[in-house]
Amino acid sequence: MAISNDRILLGTRKGVFDVRRRQGHWRVDAPQLPGQAIAYAVRDPRNGSIWASLDHGHWGCKLARSKDDGATYADVEPPKYPEDAGATAKYYWVIAPAPADRPGEVWIGTEPGGLFSTKDDGASWQLNDPLWKMCVEQKWQGGGRPGAGIHSIDFDPRDSNHAYLAISCAGVVETRDGGRSWAHRNAGMTSVFDPNSTMDFGHDPHCVVMAPSRPDVLWQANHCGVYRTTDGAASWKELTKKPLVDFGFPVGVHPTNPDVAWLVPMQSDMVRTPVNARLSVVRTDDGGETWTEHVEGLPSPAYDFPFRHGFAVGGDGDSLALGTTSGNLYTSDDGGRSWQCLSNSLPPIYSVRFA
Amino acid sequence: MATVHFTPHLMRFFPLPPSCTVEGASLLELVQGLESRWPGIAFYLLDEQRRLRENVAFWIDGVRYLERDPARGTVAPEATVHVMQALSGG
Numbered sequence: 056m057a058i059s060n061d062r063i064l065l066g067t068r069k070g071v072f073d074v075r076r077r078q079g080h081w082r083v084d085a086p087q088l089p090g091q092a093i094a095y096a097v098r099d100p101r102n103g104s105i106w107a108s109l110d111h112g113h114w115g116c117k118l119a120r121s122k123d124d125g126a127t128y129a130d131v132e133p134p135k136y137p138e139d140a141g142a143t144a145k146y147y148w149v150i151a152p153a154p155a156d157r158p159g160e161v162w163i164g165t166e167p168g169g170l171f172s173t174k175d176d177g178a179s180w181q182l183n184d185p186l187w188k189m190c191v192e193q194k195w196q197g198g199g200r201p202g203a204g205i206h207s208i209d210f211d212p213r214d215s216n217h218a219y220l221a222i223s224c225a226g227v228v229e230t231r232d233g234g235r236s237w238a239h240r241n242a243g244m245t246s247v248f249d250p251n252s253t254m255d256f257g258h259d260p261h262c263v264v265m266a267p268s269r270p271d272v273l274w275q276a277n278h279c280g281v282y283r284t285t286d287g288a289a290s291w292k293e294l295t296k297k298p299l300v301d302f303g304f305p306v307g308v309h310p311t312n313p314d315v316a317w318l319v320p321m322q323s324d325m326v327r328t329p330v331n332a333r334l335s336v337v338r339t340d341d342g343g344e345t346w347t348e349h350v351e352g353l354p355s356p357a358y359d360f361p362f363r364h365g366f367a368v369g370g371d372g373d374s375l376a377l378g379t380t381s382g383n384l385y386t387s388d389d390g391g392r393s394w395q396c397l398s399n400s401l402p403p404i405y406s407v408r409f410a
Numbered sequence: 411m412a413t414v415h416f417t418p419h420l421m422r423f424f425p426l427p428p429s430c431t432v433e434g435a436s437l438l439e440l441v442q443g444l445e446s447r448w449p450g451i452a453f454y455l456l457d458e459q460r461r462l463r464e465n466v467a468f469w470i471d472g473v474r475y476l477e478r479d480p481a482r483g484t485v486a487p488e489a490t491v492h493v494m495q496a497l498s499g500g
Contacts, residue, residue, distance in 0.1 A: 111454075113419070114420070114454040144457075
C-alpha cells in the first residue's frame with residue numbers, strides 16, 4: 056500500500072486522530088483511544104494495521120493496534136526490558152514497520168535507548184542486545200527526554216538488513232546486518248554542548264530522514280544545526296545558515312527528489328519558539344545550498360512549533376502536514392509554499408504521519 | 411485475605427470491580443494475585459524491574475507505602491489496600 060496524500064494520522068495528548076480528505080475537504084473526527092496520550096501513531100503499509108504508542112504516565116507506556124483500519128484498537132503486549140537489562144521502558148518513541156520482505160517485523164525505538172523488534176507481528180518482542188550493550192557501555196545520555204531515546208528509524212528500501220537509527224544523545228548509528236551489529240555514523244557533526252565537539256558519539260540529532268528515492272541521502276535536523284549526507288552517513292555536511300536553517304526539530308524529504316527537503320525553523324535552543332515569532336516552513340530544492348521561507352497561511356505571531364514527529368510528507372511530495380505543540384494542524388497542497396489551517400483546537404500533537 | 415480498592419482510572423483498562431479480596435502477605439503477592447485474575451495488570455502497577463511504578467500510590471490500612479520494592483510492603487491478613495493514581499503523575 057502506498058503512502059496516501061489524503062489521510063493523516065495524528066498521535067496527540069488525547070488520542071489518535073484519523074484525519075481524512077474527501078472530495079477535496081479535510082475533516083477531523085473524534086479520536087480513537089480518547090483521552091489517552093499517544094506518543095506515535097503509524098499505519099503499516101504492508102497490511103493496513105495501525106500501531107499506536109501510548110504514554111499512560113502513571114501506568115507506564117503501552118502499545119495498541121488496530122486491524123480494522125482504525126475503527127477499533129486492541130492492546131498489544133508491549134516490549135519490556137529484560138530483568139538483566141536493569142532498565143524500564145519510559146517511552147515508545149517511534150514505531151517502524153519493516154520493509155515488505157520482512158513480514159511481521161516491526162521495530163520500536165524507546166527511551167532509555169533500547170531498540171525492540173518483533174518478528175511475529177507483536178506477539179513477542181526482543182531487545183536488540185548489541186545496541187543496548189553500546190548504550191550501557193557508552194553511557195548514552197538523554198536529550199529532550201531524561202534518558203537516551205531512539206526517535207528515528209530509516210530502513211534502506213534496497214536492502215532491509217540496512218538501516219539507520221537516530222538517537223538523542225548518541226547520534227546516528229547504522230546496521231548492515233539486520234541489527235546484529237551497529238556503528239556510529241557521526242563524522243562531520245559538531246556538538247557545541249560537549250567540549251569534545253566532534254566526538255565519535257554523544258551527538259543530538261533531532262530527526263533523521265532517508266530520501267526514499269536515493270537512500271544514501273539522509274537529512275538531519277540536529278540540536279546544533281542542519282546536516283545532510285550523500286554517502287550513506289559516512290560523512291555529514293553541515294548546511295546551517297542562521298537564522299532559518301539552524302535549530303528545529305522535524306525535517307521532511309521529498310519522496311522522489313532527494314534534493315528537496317523542509318525544515319520548521321525555531322529561534323534557538325534557548326528560545327524554542329518560531330523565529331521572530333512567525334511560524335514558517337523553509338524549503339530547499341538544491342540539496343540545501345539555498346532555502347526559501349514560506350509563511351502563507353501560517354500564523355504570526357505564533358509561539359508553538361512541531362515536535363520532531365510533527366511534520367509529514369505525503370506520497371506525492373506536494374501534500375504536507377504540520378502539527379504543533381498547541382494542537383494546531385496545517386496542511387499544504389503545493390509542497391509547502393502555502394498552508395491551510397485544519398484546526399486550532401486539537402490536543403498537543405506528538406506525531407503526524409500520512410497513512 | 412486483603413481487600414483491594416481500585417482507582418476508577420484503572421478500570422478503564424481492565425474489567426475491575428470497585429474492590430476485591432486477594433490473597434497475599436506483601437504488595438508483590440497481591441499484585442501477582444491480581445495478575446492471575448486480570449492478565450496484564452501487573453505491568454500497569456510494576457515496571458520491568460518489579461518495582462512499583464513511581465506515580466502509582468499504594469495505601470495499606472490508610473498509610474501510604476513509600477518504597478518501590480513491593481516485596482517489602484507487608485500486608486496483614488485483613489488489610490485494606492488502595493491502588494491510586496498519584497498526583498505526582500499529573
